[in-house]
Amino acid sequence: MSSSTINAQTWKGLFTLYKLAELGACSRTVKVSTEYLAQKMGVSQQTASRHLIQLDESGWIKRIITPDGCLIRILDSGIAELKKLHSGLQIIMEAPYPPSVTLEGVLFTGLGEGAYYVTRDRYRGQFMEKLGFDPYPGTLNLKLTSEYDLKTRSELETYPGIEIEGFKDESRTFGSVKCYPVIINNKVKGALICALRSHYNSSVVEIIAPSFLRRRLQLKDGNKVKVEILILP
Amino acid sequence: MSSSTINAQTWKGLFTLYKLAELGACSRTVKVSTEYLAQKMGVSQQTASRHLIQLDESGWIKRIITPDGCLIRILDSGIAELKKLHSGLQIIMEAPYPPSVTLEGVLFTGLGEGAYYVTRDRYRGQFMEKLGFDPYPGTLNLKLTSEYDLKTRSELETYPGIEIEGFKDESRTFGSVKCYPVIINNKVKGALICALRSHYNSSVVEIIAPSFLRRRLQLKDGNKVKVEILILP
DNA sequence: ATTACTACTCACCGAGTAA
DNA sequence: TTTACTCGGTGAGTAGTAA
Numbered sequence: 001m002s003s004s005t006i007n008a009q010t011w012k013g014l015f016t017l018y019k020l021a022e023l024g025a026c027s028r029t030v031k032v033s034t035e036y037l038a039q040k041m042g043v044s045q046q047t048a049s050r051h052l053i054q055l056d057e058s059g060w061i062k063r064i065i066t067p068d069g070c071l072i073r074i075l076d077s078g079i080a081e082l083k084k085l086h087s088g089l090q091i092i093m094e095a096p097y098p099p100s101v102t103l104e105g106v107l108f109t110g111l112g113e114g115a116y117y118v119t120r121d122r123y124r125g126q127f128m129e130k131l132g133f134d135p136y137p138g139t140l141n142l143k144l145t146s147e148y149d150l151k152t153r154s155e156l157e158t159y160p161g162i163e164i165e166g167f168k169d170e171s172r173t174f175g176s177v178k179c180y181p182v183i184i185n186n187k188v189k190g191a192l193i194c195a196l197r198s199h200y201n202s203s204v205v206e207i208i209a210p211s212f213l214r215r216r217l218q219l220k221d222g223n224k225v226k227v228e229i230l231i232l233p
Numbered sequence: 234m235s236s237s238t239i240n241a242q243t244w245k246g247l248f249t250l251y252k253l254a255e256l257g258a259c260s261r262t263v264k265v266s267t268e269y270l271a272q273k274m275g276v277s278q279q280t281a282s283r284h285l286i287q288l289d290e291s292g293w294i295k296r297i298i299t300p301d302g303c304l305i306r307i308l309d310s311g312i313a314e315l316k317k318l319h320s321g322l323q324i325i326m327e328a329p330y331p332p333s334v335t336l337e338g339v340l341f342t343g344l345g346e347g348a349y350y351v352t353r354d355r356y357r358g359q360f361m362e363k364l365g366f367d368p369y370p371g372t373l374n375l376k377l378t379s380e381y382d383l384k385t386r387s388e389l390e391t392y393p394g395i396e397i398e399g400f401k402d403e404s405r406t407f408g409s410v411k412c413y414p415v416i417i418n419n420k421v422k423g424a425l426i427c428a429l430r431s432h433y434n435s436s437v438v439e440i441i442a443p444s445f446l447r448r449r450l451q452l453k454d455g456n457k458v459k460v461e462i463l464i465l466p
Numbered sequence: 467a468t469t470a471c472t473a474c475t476c477a478c479c480g481a482g483t484a485a
Numbered sequence: 486t487t488t489a490c491t492c493g494g495t496g497a498g499t500a501g502t503a504a
Contacts, residue, residue, distance in 0.1 A: 005255070007275045008248060015244045022238070022321070024331020028388065031335060031381055034488065042240045044480045049489055067487060068337075071381060086322040088255070093319055098257020102264060104301075148264055148304060155261065224467095245497095267469065277499050282470055300468060 006085060014085060016041065016051040017060060017078050025061070025074045026082070033069040095233075097159045103149050103192075103227045105142025105205060107219055114139030118208060120174060122167040130162050131179060131191050133210035139193070140184075140207040140214070142225055153202050156180070159231045161194070182207065183228045185217055192229055239318060247318060249274065249284040250293060250311055258294070258307045259315070266302040328466075330392045336382050336425075336460045338375025338438060340452055347372030351441055353407060355400040363395050364412060364424050366443035372426070373417075373440040373447070375458055386435050389413070392464045394427070415440065416461045418450055425462055 006014075019041050023030050038048035052070060056063040060078030064071040074082075115138040117123060127135050144150055159180075166176035178194045190209030207227060213219060239247075252274050256263050271281035285303060289296040293311030297304040307315075348371045350356060360368050377383055392413075399409035411427045423442030440460060446452060 005273075006248075006251070009275075011244075011248045011251075015239075015241060018239070018244075018321070018325075021325040022332070024328075024334065026325060027328075028331060028334075029381070029384075030331070033486095040238075042242075046480055046489070047478080050479085053489080065488065066379075066381075069487070082322060083326065086319070086326055088251070089315060089319040089322065092251075092254040092259060093316065095257075095260075098261060098263070099255070101257065101261075148262070148299075151262075266467090279470070279500080280498055283498085286470080298469065302468070 004084075006088065010081065013051075013055060013058060013060065014081060016048070016055055017074065017082060020055075020061065020072055020074055021082055025072050026079055029062075029064075029071050029073040031066075031069045031071055036069075097231045099233075100228055100230050101152050101156065101159075103142070103144065103152055103205065103229065104146070104224055105144045105149065105227070107214075107221055107223045107225050108141050108143050109221055110139065110141040110206075112138075114141070114206060114208075117174070122169075123164060123174065123177070126164045127179075127191075127208070130164065131181065133189075135191075135208040136210060136212050138212070140209070140219075140225070142205050142207065142227065144203045144205065150203060153205065156194070156229065161232070162191075164193075181230045183230070184209065184213060185226050186228070188213065188216060192227060237317075239321065243314065246284075246288060246291065246293065247314060249281070249288055250307065250315060253288075253294065253305055253307055254315055258305050259312055262295075262297075262304050262306040264299075264302045264304055269302075330464045332466075333461055333463050334385050334389065334392075336375070336377065336385055336438065336462065337379070337457055338377045338382065338460070340447075340454055340456045340458050341374050341376050342454055343372065343374040343439075345371075347374070347439060347441075350407070355402075356397060356407065356410070359397045360412075360424075360441070363397065364414065366422075368424075368441040369443060369445050371441075371445070373442070373452075373458070375438050375440065375460065377436045377438065383436060386438065389427070389462065394465070395424075397426075414463045416463070417442065417446060418459050419461070421446065421449060425460060 019037065020030070023032060023040070034049040034052065035045045037052070038045045041048055052061070052063055052072070055061045055078070060075060060081060062073045062075055118127070118135050118139060119137045124135065127133070144153055161178040161180045164177040164179055166174050168174070179191045182190050182192045184190055184207060188209055188211065190207050190213070193206050193208060205227070207213065219225065252270065253263070256265060256273070267282040267285065268278045270285070271278045274281055285294070285296055285305070288294045288311070293308060293314065295306045295308055351368050351372060352370045357368065360366070377386055394411040394413045397410040397412055399407050401407070412424045415423050415425045417423055417440060421442055421444065423440050423446070426439050426441060438460070440446065452458065
């Protein structure tokens with residue numbers, strides 16, 4: 001989790017706070033009548049009054065009532081809420097990639113090669129170092145079928161991932177691999193690995209995890225598996 | 234007016250749009266179930282569903298319903314709304330000064346010196362050039378009394394204004410003056426002028442306008458006058 | 467599993483008005 | 486003038502459920 005997310009209740013209060021901020025109440029005490037604020041908000045005077053009371057009660061503003069208007073100052077906690085919204089939008093507008101994408105595929109049994117590759121020490125060491133877990137010796141193979149999943153899989157290539165370097169041993173070359181941290185079926189953390197082997201085309205993805213996923217999640221061939229892929233910021 | 238301001242109706246729709254954007258729907262088509270979105274929003278599945286329908290109808294999102302979720306993409310018009318909110322917050326958070334401040338003072342009759350100064354050609358020319366109007370020969374004197382107004386008046390010194398340069402003629406020196414565009418009683422455009430004469434302290438402000446304000450606004454000594462001062466960006 | 471319709475509840479909004 | 490109370494109507498949210 002990056003930061004606590006904005007909920008529906010907070011959102012409602014933020015509208016009045018935003019309008020007050022537009023009137024300069026972030027940096028100074030402003031005098032506004034509820035009628036004037038109401039006009040700026042496009043609501044009735046009574047509604048504006050009630051909203052001010054609620055913001056006051058929630059501690060977002062300081063409010064002093066005078067015979068000809070309210071003196072309003074947005075407090076630090078209110079400014080913090082506006083900042084949270086602003087930085088949230090900043091991230092959304094500037095982010096070149098989505099924060100996460102979700103794939104769904106159908107589980108099938110592969111040729112068992114996954115276990116061989118995953119257990120090569122030069123790979124395994126990097127998995128532990130860069131992913132933070134020692135992978136179970138085996139991979140979960142998922143077949144993608146829907147147009148959406150295939151498109152998402154291809155877009156994934158352009159997103160940044162964790163690079164696992166290739167190497168050579170006496171007999172052959174092992175290619176480099178790109179990984180993405182994932183959450184399988186909303187429960188178990190693991191990683192999606194790309195291009196470990198070339199003979200599967202992009203309609204197949206392979207998942208590794210610290211535990212034996214088939215048992216952990218009670219999975220059988222033909223089951224639909226959901227994988228939430230976390231894109232690095 | 235800088236740009237069209239956000240209204241209460243728009244604000245409600247923006248919450249769902251914001252949550253969709255958090256899921257990456259600005260840059261790609263995302264698959265979300267109404268249940269999943271509802272959980273992110275902290276509302277029921279039905280409410281999330283209805284919000285999606287409304288956003289679709291308003292043209293902010295493209296929405297394709299599939300048997301296992303909705304494919305959602307935020308359209309340009311929706312992105313424009315998010316951008317409007319973002320840039321609005323940007324301005325609020327970064328602005329060193331409020332966009333405007335309001336003063337209220339009580340009208341009184343001065344010594345008639347205002348007319349003399351305002352009609353000096355070297356001043357008058359600059360007023361026409363820099364304020365865009367030929368000032369009526371006379372000033373409206375307002376006495377500030379409330380703590381709020383006095384504080385605001387003193388803060389005004391630190392805000393940027395329009396500089397009217399001083400000059401010398403054969404006999405004496407005329408000091409430079411700082412002006413702020415104002416709206417008097419929510420109706421008439423004019424300018425507040427500071428330090429035209431030094432023998433009024435900061436509890437008095439003087440207003441000039443293209444017309445005779447006392448007649449135009451039916452003002453008499455002792456009337457309360459509201460002045461909205463527009464701070465330059 | 468989905469989406470979204472129909473009721474029903476309730477909270478919110480605004481008119482009237484007191485202070 | 487203000488703020489903000491009461492109260493009645495309505496729009497928004499939810500539960501149940503159909504498709």
